[in-house]
Every structure is written in C-alpha cells, then in structure tokens.
Amino acid sequence: MSMNEATIHYNQARFNKSAAKLQQCPTDVGAEVAFAGRSNAGKSSAINTLTNQTKLARISKTPGRTQLINFFDLNVEGTRIVDLPGYGFAKVSLEMKEHWQRHLDDYLQNRQCLRGVVLVMDIRHPMKEFDQMMISWCQQTGMPLHVLMTKADKLKKGPAQSTVLKLRKQLTEILGDQVTVQKFSSLKKDGVDQLQLRLNDWLLAELDDEAFDEDEFDGGEAGED
Numbered sequence: 001m002s003m004n005e006a007t008i009h010y011n012q013a014r015f016n017k018s019a020a021k022l023q024q025c026p027t028d029v030g031a032e033v034a035f036a037g038r039s040n041a042g043k044s045s046a047i048n049t050l051t052n053q054t055k056l057a058r059i060s061k062t063p064g065r066t067q068l069i070n071f072f073d074l075n076v077e078g079t080r081i082v083d084l085p086g087y088g089f090a091k092v093s094l095e096m097k098e099h100w101q102r103h104l105d106d107y108l109q110n111r112q113c114l115r116g117v118v119l120v121m122d123i124r125h126p127m128k129e130f131d132q133m134m135i136s137w138c139q140q141t142g143m144p145l146h147v148l149m150t151k152a153d154k155l156k157k158g159p160a161q162s163t164v165l166k167l168r169k170q171l172t173e174i175l176g177d178q179v180t181v182q183k184f185s186s187l188k189k190d191g192v193d194q195l196q197l198r199l200n201d202w203l204l205a206e207l208d209d210e211a212f213d214e215d216e217f218d219g220g221e222a223g224e225d
C-alpha cells in the first residue's frame with residue numbers, strides 16, 4: 001500500500017470551465033484524463049455513469065459548449081476529467097470542423113498534465129475513422145489509451161465479449177500494454193468499477209510516485225558513492 005491515502009470520489013466531480021482554445025484551459029498542472037469519441041458514441045452517458053450524475057453531461061450539451069473542451073474537477077486536488085468535443089456531427093461547416101480539429105490537436109499536442117485518453121466507441125460500430133485517428137495519435141505520442149466499448153447491452157453477452165477480445169488483440173499488437181479495452185454499458189451501469197480503476201491508475205500515479213520517492217529519501221537508503 002502506498003502512503004498516499006487520496007481516494008477519488010467520482011460522484012463528486014464538478015464542472016470547472018469550458019475552453020475554446022488552449023489558453024483558456026485550467027492551468028496545466030496536476031493530472032487529467034480526457035474522454036474522446038465520435039458524436040453519439042455514448043461519451044456523455046459514460047461520463048454521467050462514471051460520476052453517477054446527470055448534470056455533468058448536460059453541461060457539456062449546453063448549446064455553445066458542445067464544441068468546447070469541458071473540464072470537471074475531481075475531489076483530489078489537481079485531478080480532472082475532460083470532455084473533449086464530439087466528432088462527426090454532420091451539421092457543422094467545414095470551416096467549423098477545421099477549427100475544431102486545430103483546437104483538439106492543440107490540446108492533445110500540448111497538454112502536459114494529460115495522463116491518458118479514454119476513447120469511447122459504440123460496441124456495434126468500433127474503429128471508425130475518428131477512432132483510428134486517435135489511436136494513431138496515441139501510438140505516435142505514447143499516450144496511454146483506454147477503450148470503452150459502450151452500449152454493450154445492445155449485444156448478447158457472447159458477441160459483446162468476443163468483440164472486446166478481438167479489438168483488444170488487435171490493439172495490443174500495435175500498442176502493447178499502453179492500451180486496455182473493456183466493455184461498458186451506461187444503461188446497465190456495467191463496467192464502472194473497471195473504468196474507475198483505470199482512471200485511478202492514471203490520476204493518482206504521480207501522487208503515489210511522489211509519496212514513494214519521499215519514503216525512499218526518509219528511509220535514508222545508501223546512495224551510490
């Protein structure tokens with residue numbers, strides 16, 4: 001057990017702010033995890049289910065905010081979850097799409113406190129173009145990736161499980177242990193514990209490391225001299 005007693009209570013997540021560009025994001029310190037996914041994949045529902053709140057995603061759905069990056073603070077200081085803008089809405093202009101893409105790129109390329117990406121896919125429609133784009137980006141940057149195959153309640157247990165196993169195998173071949181894949185259902189609240197454990201790993205890792213370093217220092221272990 002680590003010395004660090006911090007526990008994240010996801011149900012205490014609170015809206016912090018929306019950002020239209022990188023300079024408007026909260027100060028780039030601490031640790032955050034970003035949720036990405038195609039429009040309608042089930043991202044907002046997943047965030048609601050994770051936090052056991054209905055208000056959070058409503059905030060992200062407020063007109064004008066759907067194309068912004070929305071930040072939610074967690075109870076452990078400096079930890080956040082981030083709702084990235086949905087992708088694939090047909091009704092916006094090409095110009096808007098390009099603006100959005102630059103904005104998202106900017107965030108992904110520059111955000112130092114980003115610890116991992118949760119990529120939300122509809123289990124019935126995995127690996128669309130946007131998903132492949134996010135996966136290549138994670139591969140190029142070494143960013144840890146957790147794939148949430150949601151709406152699992154729409155498939156029978158056997159097919160749902162085999163879809164997960166197949167994608168896990170495929171992605172592990174490319175990304176090794178940088179990637180994890182799970183099934184999820186917001187409707188059935190299935191997979192919440194597994195998601196929380198993955199997020200805890202990312203969000204608390206650094207805090208644990210700091211506690212660990214301190215332990216070693218206090219322990220006065222012999223240095224190499």
Ligand SMILES: Nc1nc2c(ncn2[C@@H]2O[C@H](COP(=O)(O)OP(=O)(O)O)[C@@H](O)[C@H]2O)c(=O)[nH]1
Nearest residue numbers: 038039040041042043044045150151185186187
């Ligand atoms: N059956 C089922 N429907 C879901 C699930 N998650 C989301 N949905 C539905 O899928 C639609 C899109 O969900 P939403 O969370 O708004 O997707 P977003 O655009 O990715 O944020 C809505 O009608 C949801 O009710 C799920 O786990 N099971």
Ligand SMILES: [Mg+2]
Nearest residue numbers: 043044060086
């Ligand atoms: Mg949404």
